[in-house]
């Protein structure tokens with residue numbers, strides 16, 4: 176009997192979104208921060224308030240991260256976090272605004288460590304440069320070394336890679352054995368058609384998608400379709416498309432669907448919220464239907480025809496629900512696997528039948544490693560948020576996946592990559608996974624922000640951020656607002672502060688249990704908590720109706736991340752608003768690319784920001800009004816070359832960032 180088969184004692188979650196589950200936070204006796212679902216808005220007393228009890232950030236050591244990004248004072252407590260270093264967690268009683276410990280959170284590597292590190296979250300904070308994706312954290316090396324690894328902390332989406340380890344992957348791996356078993360079983364997906372096909376209304380700018388310039392490069396691209404009728408979808412798929420409220424394809428669908436249907440590999444770039452998911456799902460499902468995909472049935476070995484990979488649990492679940500919606504009433508069965516859920520449950524779901532396997536990389540590799548999924552029938556491999564999947568954090572997993580026994584080589588499968596951003600280096604790397612004649616589809620400016628989002632940048636100091644946020648939220652009322660912060664602890668802290676201000680708020684980040692993460696998203700979606708404080712775990716792909724505002728309480732240190740974050744609003748032709756707090760002490764390195772993104776999306780650029788951008792990197796070649804990225808396909812080289820001078824300084828800025836990752 177397999178270990179997972181013994182595990183029938185799953186804890187089936189039946190989250191009730193109406194039950195008043197907000198959370199409060201506190202440190203346990205060991206000063207580990209925990210979030211709990213409780214039944215009221217949190218008001219913390221001094222005993223339970225982690226933030227007053229030695230929970231400050233960065234401490235005197237500050238200075239993790241480079242230059243100014245590591246220098247700023249934390250706007251958190253002056254209760255300097257020294258606990259992990261010298262065992263002292265004394266409360267010095269300082270308040271949030273009293274300044275204090277060096278922030279130390281903004282260094283790029285460190286940020287990633289923090290996002291991912293549930294094991295020792297702070298280690299990276301003291302580490303000067305940190306390492307990307309938590310590679311130095313407990314057990315990770317072990318876990319990454321191959322199928323025989325004993326699990327371990329995955330970093331990023333906190334996936335644990337393990338074979339035959341029943342301790343499960345809750346992202347807190349320490350080598351496997353000590354981790355508590357994850358019992359969480361997500362609630363079953365909806366069965367009623369009204370929920371399956373619930374969709375959001377397209378916005379007033381939906382038709383403007385047609386005006387966006389599209390560039391397809393590569394040899395012999397097929398012609399675009401203009402209507403879904405031209406897509407050659409079978410009756411069930413067409414019906415499901417109509418039930419989903421889709422009347423006409425978006426540009427990425429007009430071009431992407433025929434490219435995929437023609438059997439071509441594709442690297443597609445289109446702005447956030449413009450329908451990339453359906454662009455790959457529809458032609459894949461259609462092809463599976465055409466070819467008479469075997470009706471899924473129970474088997475000890477499942478051999479899916481399509482594998483879809485995405486970087487976060489919530490995103491892959493969303494993609495799965497989309498696949499399930501479009502496949503409704505057909506014999507094609509999509510299944511989703513992701514970390515933080517009970518492994519036994521996951522495996523049982525897979526074994527019931529699986530044509531389209533959606534997964535986060537860690538859990539996917541785990542299931543494959545357990546011999547439950549054979550890859551020899553894979554015809555489609557989709558990397559959503561492809562630039563993220565191929566950056567240093569996930570690339571090894573992707574390589575491991577394509578190198579797994581049975582996976583057809585790239586010549587014998589179709590590889591499809593989608594994102595709103597594609598840094599040049601990632602484009603080059605991506606070519607390793609694609610056939611030589613892949614097509615590159617660029618809808619609009621590669622890496623450009625969605626122009627339906629009104630962007631504003633407010634100059635702040637670290638001390639004024641909180642008041643500014645409160646001021647802002649007082650004006651947004653019950654509008655859904657996502658507030659992005661840089662660290663998990665800060666997410667909890669800000670959420671607590673907002674709760675104290677009687678703003679129904681919840682939070683999502685990598686230290687919350689999966690049940691809590693899903694509950695938080697549910698509460699946000701339903702409007703029960705119209706404010707969601709999030710780390711970058713929620714930056715990509717999430718498609719939540721009525722998100723009118725995004726606030727960058729902390730700006731990310733990477734412009735692509737900014738583009739994805741603000742893309743949580745202004746989706747599908749709807750209008751949205753993004754407000755970003757710019758603290759010159761720490762955000763100056765981002766100024767220049769911010770100016771470019773703002774100008775590229777025809778947004779007003781504050782003169783003070785232009786000045787900062789101008790002086791931060793010297794004057795050579797800096798033309799903030801010039802083309803932003805202007806790039807399409809790296810194989811062409813042309814548009815990049817035109818920009819060489821302008822990009823020069825930008826790249827040197829990026830190079831600084833990259834150093835942090837090494």
Ligand SMILES: Nc1ncnc2c1ncn2[C@@H]1O[C@H](COP(=O)(O)OP(=O)(O)OP(=O)(O)O)[C@@H](O)[C@H]1O
Pocket residue numbers: 374375377420421422423424425428445446447448449450451452453594595715716717718742746747
């Ligand atoms: N042709 C269409 N007509 C109407 N609505 C659509 C159409 N295509 C997609 N949508 C809807 O638009 C929303 C955004 O789509 P999707 O999540 O696929 O965007 P995306 O491009 O993948 O965004 P991101 O870059 O943030 O991941 C979804 O709610 C989706 O159902």
